[in-house]
Amino acid sequence: MLTAVLLAGLLIFAGSSAYFYFAGKNKNGLNSAFLVSFITLISYVLMWQGNLTVVTKAGQPILWTRWLFYGLSCTLLMYEIARLKKVQGERLVQLLYLTAIVMFAGLLAARDLTAVRWIHFVISSVAYILLVSQVFSVETAESQWVRYYIFFGWTVFPIVFVLAPTGFGLIGAAVANLLYLLLDIFTKIVFNVQLSRTA
Amino acid sequence: MLTAVLLAGLLIFAGSSAYFYFAGKNKNGLNSAFLVSFITLISYVLMWQGNLTVVTKAGQPILWTRWLFYGLSCTLLMYEIARLKKVQGERLVQLLYLTAIVMFAGLLAARDLTAVRWIHFVISSVAYILLVSQVFSVETAESQWVRYYIFFGWTVFPIVFVLAPTGFGLIGAAVANLLYLLLDIFTKIVFNVQLSRTA
Amino acid sequence: MLTAVLLAGLLIFAGSSAYFYFAGKNKNGLNSAFLVSFITLISYVLMWQGNLTVVTKAGQPILWTRWLFYGLSCTLLMYEIARLKKVQGERLVQLLYLTAIVMFAGLLAARDLTAVRWIHFVISSVAYILLVSQVFSVETAESQWVRYYIFFGWTVFPIVFVLAPTGFGLIGAAVANLLYLLLDIFTKIVFNVQLSRTA
Numbered sequence: 001m002l003t004a005v006l007l008a009g010l011l012i013f014a015g016s017s018a019y020f021y022f023a024g025k026n027k028n029g030l031n032s033a034f035l036v037s038f039i040t041l042i043s044y045v046l047m048w049q050g051n052l053t054v055v056t057k058a059g060q061p062i063l064w065t066r067w068l069f070y071g072l073s074c075t076l077l078m079y080e081i082a083r084l085k086k087v088q089g090e091r092l093v094q095l096l097y098l099t100a101i102v103m104f105a106g107l108l109a110a111r112d113l114t115a116v117r118w119i120h121f122v123i124s125s126v127a128y129i130l131l132v133s134q135v136f137s138v139e140t141a142e143s144q145w146v147r148y149y150i151f152f153g154w155t156v157f158p159i160v161f162v163l164a165p166t167g168f169g170l171i172g173a174a175v176a177n178l179l180y181l182l183l184d185i186f187t188k189i190v191f192n193v194q195l196s197r198t199a
Numbered sequence: 200m201l202t203a204v205l206l207a208g209l210l211i212f213a214g215s216s217a218y219f220y221f222a223g224k225n226k227n228g229l230n231s232a233f234l235v236s237f238i239t240l241i242s243y244v245l246m247w248q249g250n251l252t253v254v255t256k257a258g259q260p261i262l263w264t265r266w267l268f269y270g271l272s273c274t275l276l277m278y279e280i281a282r283l284k285k286v287q288g289e290r291l292v293q294l295l296y297l298t299a300i301v302m303f304a305g306l307l308a309a310r311d312l313t314a315v316r317w318i319h320f321v322i323s324s325v326a327y328i329l330l331v332s333q334v335f336s337v338e339t340a341e342s343q344w345v346r347y348y349i350f351f352g353w354t355v356f357p358i359v360f361v362l363a364p365t366g367f368g369l370i371g372a373a374v375a376n377l378l379y380l381l382l383d384i385f386t387k388i389v390f391n392v393q394l395s396r397t398a
Numbered sequence: 399m400l401t402a403v404l405l406a407g408l409l410i411f412a413g414s415s416a417y418f419y420f421a422g423k424n425k426n427g428l429n430s431a432f433l434v435s436f437i438t439l440i441s442y443v444l445m446w447q448g449n450l451t452v453v454t455k456a457g458q459p460i461l462w463t464r465w466l467f468y469g470l471s472c473t474l475l476m477y478e479i480a481r482l483k484k485v486q487g488e489r490l491v492q493l494l495y496l497t498a499i500v501m502f503a504g505l506l507a508a509r510d511l512t513a514v515r516w517i518h519f520v521i522s523s524v525a526y527i528l529l530v531s532q533v534f535s536v537e538t539a540e541s542q543w544v545r546y547y548i549f550f551g552w553t554v555f556p557i558v559f560v561l562a563p564t565g566f567g568l569i570g571a572a573v574a575n576l577l578y579l580l581l582d583i584f585t586k587i588v589f590n591v592q593l594s595r596t597a
Contacts, residue, residue: 029289090427
């Protein structure tokens with residue numbers, strides 16, 4: 001079941017990479033919708049292959065490389081959000097740094113099987129709260145929907161993290177990765193389709 | 200023989216680092232020729248020491264760290280190519296992202312000994328084709344020679360990858376790394392000497 | 399004793415993260431003092447947990463991840479120093495690259511238990527000397543004190559490296575990490591307090 005979920009993710013993001021590449025072909029500049037899908041595709045190939053994982057005492061695999069690739073893809077998503085909100089220069093650099101810290105501390109929390117992982121989780125969460133509060137402090141008419149998107153998209157990731165083998169292990173690796181896949185589709189595909197209609 | 204090739208690489212890039220440092224000393228700004236050689240020097244020291252490798256079933260070592268350092272040095276080379284072609288802003292960011300993806304997917308393909316490595320190889324190749332097509336879509340009088348340089352320099356890397364233990368294993372690690380060294384000299388030293396004469 | 403030093407570092411940088419966050423709250427733009435402390439906090443949590451280390455023949459642990467996080471935090475510190483000295487554009491990119499190379503070659507020197515580590519150490523030192531000479535070549539009235547700060551702060555790191563288990567092992571891991579903690583406090587907290595008074 002876990003393998004099927006990851007293979008589904010691989011195929012979906014291969015498809016969305018092709019879609020966003022051709023949809024954005026005539027656009028000059030940065031096709032971040034394509035790059036985000038393409039980076040996520042590589043992440044799913046690596047998770048599907050199954051090499052770089054740790055295994056919990058309960059025998060559940062933790063696919064911690066996911067968070068490394070989120071560090072790359074979510075900084076691009078944050079760049080898009082910042083552009084929508086017309087945040088530039090040093091304020092933008094701050095948002096990108098915070099995004100990278102959220103994901104990198106998340107990686108450390110996921111790789112660590114001891115109780116210390118909760119410290120990494122708290123640090124990641126603090127960075128996330130600071131990030132969201134700074135994103136929300138800028139209000140523009142065009143970006144109202146982004147607020148709901150972040151609340152229902154990004155904020156569910158740490159909830160899955162806590163329920164999954166990375167946290168209390170209330171759900172198994174297969175269900176956790178299915179939920180992550182749904183969130184990936186929402187935050188990386190649905191969001192970019194919505195964004196292309198707004199812009 | 201492999202050790203001799205890597206030691207030769209170490210000495211050559213130590214020399215080219217010194218050469219480009221002093222040649223570019225009076226130039227203000229970014230001495231990328233020096234930085235590219237210096238990063239490649241570190242890569243050769245690490246490969247010569249021989250610690251971070253994987254070994255194929257046929258007993259051939261794969262020096263996958265090479266691709267990590269290409270991620271750093273080739274983004275600098277792409278920056279130089281973009282400057283020559285007057286590509287700036289978001290289009291430049293796109294080229295740098297694609298270059299990093301090519302090398303990072305290449306790293307994953309090199310580290311992976313299963314058949315899944317071919318998926319990483321295809322992804323890296325797709326990113327490379329997109330990169331080259333975007334670079335070639337900008338034509339300036341000064342940059343005609345860059346087209347031939349990329350065709351005969353960059354494009355031979357994936358061919359060596361396929362022939363080497365990372366691919367079908369038709370050539371051994373020593374010959375593969377000798378070919379990579381010749382390509383490194385062409386793309387990182389000869390190119391920068393040529394570039395300094397053009398600019 | 400080593401664990402106590404690392405726990406002290408964890409608590410100190412948790413405190414300084416909170417302090418710099420609230421001290422810089424009304425400032426727009428990049429709160430790099432906060433980000434530097436926050437990145438260092440994550441580094442201390444990881445070192446305190448004790449997972450990613452190598453052990454020398456003499457049984458001393460080497461906490462090589464320290465240098466990975468320096469790569470992130472010291473590029474931010476260098477950005478602040480460059481801003482003070484009004485260094486921008488490609489010259490700034492060069493300083494940030496050199497800083498990252500110093501720390502990354504330092505990481506390779508720390509991870510390597512063979513004699514080859516001295517080559518990495520020499521490369522890191524060469525990059526450091528080039529970095530400092532380029533920083534010092536720009537003189538502004540406001541930045542006189544930065545010269546002494548770098549001499550007494552940054553330059554002591556490689557001296558500790560040589561004395562510690564990473565070098566000749568004249569001092570143990572506990573003393574080495576205590577010295578690194580004092581240097582971290584000086585270069586990342588005292589410096590930023592001083593900087594906020596200057597700016």
